[in-house]
Amino acid sequence: MKILVAVKRVVDFNVKVRVKADQSGVDLANVKMSMNPFDEIAIEEAVRLKEAGIATEVVVISAGPTQCQETLRTALAIGADRAILAETDAELQPLAVAKILKAVCEKEQPQLLIMGKQAIDDDSNQTGQMAAALLGWPQATFASKLTVANGEATVIREVDGGLETIALTLPAVVTTDLRLNEPRYATLPNIMKAKKKPLDVQPVAAMGIDVAPRLKTLKVTEPPKRSGGIKVADVAALVAKLKNEAKVI
Amino acid sequence: MRNDREAMEFDVVVVGAGPSGLSAAIRLKQQAQKNNRELSVCVLEKGSEVGAHILSGAVIETRVLDELIPDWKAKGAPLETMATKDKVLFLTEKSHIRMPTPPQMHNKGNYIVSLGRLCRWLGEQAEALGVEIYPGFAAAEVLYHEDGSVKGVATGDMGIAKDGEQTAQFQPGMELHAKQTIFAEGCRGSLTKTLFEKFDLRKDSEPQTYGIGIKELWEVPPAQHQQGLVIHTIGWPLSTDTYGGSFLYHLENNLVAIGFVVGLDYSNPWLSPYEEFQRYKTHPAIRPHLEGGRRISYGARSLAEGGFQSLPKLTFPGGVLIGDTAGFLNVPKIKGTHMAMQSGLVAADAIHQLLATEQSAGKEATQYPDSLKKTWMWNELYRVRNVRPSFRWGLWGGFAYSALDTALMGYAPWTLSHHEDHSQLKTKDQAHKIDYPKPDGKLTFDRLSSVYLSNTNHEENQRCHLQLKDAAVAIAINYTRYASPETRYCPAGVYEIVGEETGAPKLQINAQNCVHCKTCDIKDPTQNINWQVPEGGGGPNYPAM
Numbered sequence: 192m193k194i195l196v197a198v199k200r201v202v203d204f205n206v207k208v209r210v211k212a213d214q215s216g217v218d219l220a221n222v223k224m225s226m227n228p229f230d231e232i233a234i235e236e237a238v239r240l241k242e243a244g245i246a247t248e249v250v251v252i253s254a255g256p257t258q259c260q261e262t263l264r265t266a267l268a269i270g271a272d273r274a275i276l277a278e279t280d281a282e283l284q285p286l287a288v289a290k291i292l293k294a295v296c297e298k299e300q301p302q303l304l305i306m307g308k309q310a311i312d313d314d315s316n317q318t319g320q321m322a323a324a325l326l327g328w329p330q331a332t333f334a335s336k337l338t339v340a341n342g343e344a345t346v347i348r349e350v351d352g353g354l355e356t357i358a359l360t361l362p363a364v365v366t367t368d369l370r371l372n373e374p375r376y377a378t379l380p381n382i383m384k385a386k387k388k389p390l391d392v393q394p395v396a397a398m399g400i401d402v403a404p405r406l407k408t409l410k411v412t413e414p415p416k417r418s419g420g421i422k423v424a425d426v427a428a429l430v431a432k433l434k435n436e437a438k439v440i
Numbered sequence: 441m442r443n444d445r446e447a448m449e450f451d452v453v454v455v456g457a458g459p460s461g462l463s464a465a466i467r468l469k470q471q472a473q474k475n476n477r478e479l480s481v482c483v484l485e486k487g488s489e490v491g492a493h494i495l496s497g498a499v500i501e502t503r504v505l506d507e508l509i510p511d512w513k514a515k516g517a518p519l520e521t522m523a524t525k526d527k528v529l530f531l532t533e534k535s536h537i538r539m540p541t542p543p544q545m546h547n548k549g550n551y552i553v554s555l556g557r558l559c560r561w562l563g564e565q566a567e568a569l570g571v572e573i574y575p576g577f578a579a580a581e582v583l584y585h586e587d588g589s590v591k592g593v594a595t596g597d598m599g600i601a602k603d604g605e606q607t608a609q610f611q612p613g614m615e616l617h618a619k620q621t622i623f624a625e626g627c628r629g630s631l632t633k634t635l636f637e638k639f640d641l642r643k644d645s646e647p648q649t650y651g652i653g654i655k656e657l658w659e660v661p662p663a664q665h666q667q668g669l670v671i672h673t674i675g676w677p678l679s680t681d682t683y684g685g686s687f688l689y690h691l692e693n694n695l696v697a698i699g700f701v702v703g704l705d706y707s708n709p710w711l712s713p714y715e716e717f718q719r720y721k722t723h724p725a726i727r728p729h730l731e732g733g734r735r736i737s738y739g740a741r742s743l744a745e746g747g748f749q750s751l752p753k754l755t756f757p758g759g760v761l762i763g764d765t766a767g768f769l770n771v772p773k774i775k776g777t778h779m780a781m782q783s784g785l786v787a788a789d790a791i792h793q794l795l796a797t798e799q800s801a802g803k804e805a806t807q808y809p810d811s812l813k814k815t816w817m818w819n820e821l822y823r824v825r826n827v828r829p830s831f832r833w834g835l836w837g838g839f840a841y842s843a844l845d846t847a848l849m850g851y852a853p854w855t856l857s858h859h860e861d862h863s864q865l866k867t868k869d870q871a872h873k874i875d876y877p878k879p880d881g882k883l884t885f886d887r888l889s890s891v892y893l894s895n896t897n898h899e900e901n902q903r904c905h906l907q908l909k910d911a912a913v914a915i916a917i918n919y920t921r922y923a924s925p926e927t928r929y930c931p932a933g934v935y936e937i938v939g940e941e942t943g944a945p946k947l948q949i950n951a952q953n954c955v956h957c958k959t960c961d962i963k964d965p966t967q968n969i970n971w972q973v974p975e976g977g978g979g980p981n982y983p984a985m
Contacts, residue, residue, distance in 0.1 A: 203981065205895045205896075205897040206981060207893060212659075221556070222983050223488060223983070375609060376599065379613075379614040380448070382574065
């Protein structure tokens with residue numbers, strides 16, 4: 192069984208981002224970029240399935256500029272077998288990425304497409320769902336446990352108020368939640384070996400896919416500054432404030 | 441010997457991807473290409489990426505860059521702002537006097553840069569030449585051959601919990617063996633420290649003396665931005681018995697780099713370099729540069745100020761020291777990058793020659809110091825050797841001496857000595873308390889909101905990388921005698937005294953805040969704090985410092 196894992200290069204989670212002066216977006220100049228943490232969980236899960244003898248090959252794909260190769264190398268160091276970069280400098284929105292994934296799935300024919308439930312930069316939480324719809328595959332989002340046996344995947348999903356267990360026939364799309372696993376470190380020997388693994392660069396322009404953005408960003412602003420808290424004398428005062436000032440109860 | 445670690449052989453391993461280490465790596469590959477030789481060069485960097493731990497002013501001379509990569513302009517090196525105007529101000533509390541710019545401080549032809557960005561670019565140049573760079577991996581241990589020569593380094597283990605137990609994520613470190621290992625760790629390198637001891641490299645040198653530099657990057661309204669302006673100040677808010685001063689550089693894109701350096705031989709345990717920096721920004725000559733702007737980055741790093749007489753022996757069997765871990769910094773010029781790079785070049789040439797001979801593993805590259813002594817750099821460093829130590833006579837004494845020294849062109853027949861920074865503290869009762877103003881949240885800030893902007897992060901569940909040799913000393917000596925100076929000199933709020941109100945004070949170490957400046961390792965009065973590398977990738981993530 193082949194698994195395709197989609198990874199995104201995003202602003203590193205340690206970076207405190209700041210909005211550009213013209214409000215057109217977040218300033219990315221000189222900022223550290225790394226793999227979307229949810230996608231790291233996706234890679235880890237795929238590699239574990241391979242180590243368990245369930246998967247035979249783990250292919251990792253990313254879409255974006257040349258620098259995404261670094262992200263792919265990290266995935267290869269964690270244990271993916273080979274990588275594909277759908278290269279473009281254009282802005283890619285979830286629908287465009289889903290279309291690229293569809294094209295690659297049609298060519299690679301994986302049984303499972305795994306990716307993070309969302310990326311920590313735009314928090315869209317759309318790509319997995321859109322890819323499943325375009326491919327006509329079943330989908331299990333927010334996975335916190337994944338078992339694959341007899342051509343079927345059983346997924347425990349994190350839903351509001353509890354856990355939901357569903358079964359999917361393969362091929363299927365799974366998006367990962369935080370509790371699925373704790374990814375391993377990419378070790379130095381594995382990073383060295385990853386340099387020699389195959390990485391295939393395919394220009395998006397040659398794929399014949401319309402990746403034009405459908406959404407327009409009007410403006411980006413920083414969240415309002417949090418004002419300082421106050422101490423209340425007793426519970427009654429707290430309730431009164433919640434009722435009359437905050438108007439939340 | 442550990443048998444759970446993988447090992448890999450290289451011709452040369454470089455510890456640290458700063459200006460010296462990258463210059464050495466580039467030069468080695470250039471020499472190998474010129475001579476049609478295969479040469480494997482590997483660079484380890486503890487920061488999460490190249491440049492993540494680099495912090496400097498910085499106004500740099502390009503003479504070594506010109507030699508190393510003559511077409512740096514065409515290759516897109518991030519040198520965008522030429523220094524156009526130099527000002528030196530003497531500050532009093534309310535006013536300032538413009539002073540004549542000392543000859544060493546003329547910056548005509550120099551560039552105002554982000555050294556972090558420059559290093560990132562140097563890293564790209566190195567990789568294009570085939571250098572293997574591995575950021576996110578800290579060299580944690582020096583490895584030795586049986587004959588005592590350096591065999592290489594090992595990276596730290598990952599996934600060791602706070603309690604010292606292995607977690608499920610445990611991964612052993614890796615050994616990198618090399619014919620020659622270049623230590624380019626920057627000021628107060630933690631491995632260099634062990635090498636000093638192992639090979640007694642400091643036996644003929646004066647003690648090293650240091651400074652701590654704290655820096656912020658601001659984005660200011662275009663109307664008050666003057667690209668190319670360079671301002672240095674001395675005087676207020678420091679008292680005349682403390683060595684230090686400020687820098688303020690107007691870079692490109694409405695950016696202003698501002699910072700403050702305090703000599704770590706200061707004597708008042710109540711002094712806080714961080715608070716001095718904060719209140720310095722409120723001076724009427726400085727405030728207008730920042731007002732209405734926003735602070736976008738913060739960080740700190742120590743620097744070696746001992747100069748010529750504090751240089752250690754630079755070579756030992758199997759390896760060399762280059763850059764600021766050796767202590768190449770011209771104090772009156774307040775520049776070290778050109779010297780760090782130069783030392784890297786000269787060391788690379790010597791190592792390249794040595795590797796051409798048979799049986800070069802574990803040999804000593806003595807050609808490196810010999811050649812270095814013949815370059816401009818040795819003379820430059822020699823001639824300014826007395827300036828920094830003359831400030832032991834206070835600001836005015838230092839001025840008077842420096843004037844004399846300038847007249848002598850640095851060729852005085854004597855050399856002034858240094859003392860160890862950690863031995864200079866008075867006790868808390870011998871010195872006056874300093875009352876620092878509260879931060880206003882606009883121009884001045886508290887420590888924690890500052891550390892936040894350094895993007896510092898350490899994996900939480902790991903062994904504390906700041907080890908006390910004797911835990912009791914923190915209270916018995918540091919607290920009782922010096923009022924815990926580490927709570928003030930640490931620019932990142934790592935050290936905290938808790939439980940004072942209950943009468944049982946305890947030192948709490950918030951190691952995850954550490955910005956790797958190494959000040960505690962230098963200034964702790966009994967040298968009780970030992971700074972070791974944390975898990976690779978930890979520490980600040982400076983975008984462009």
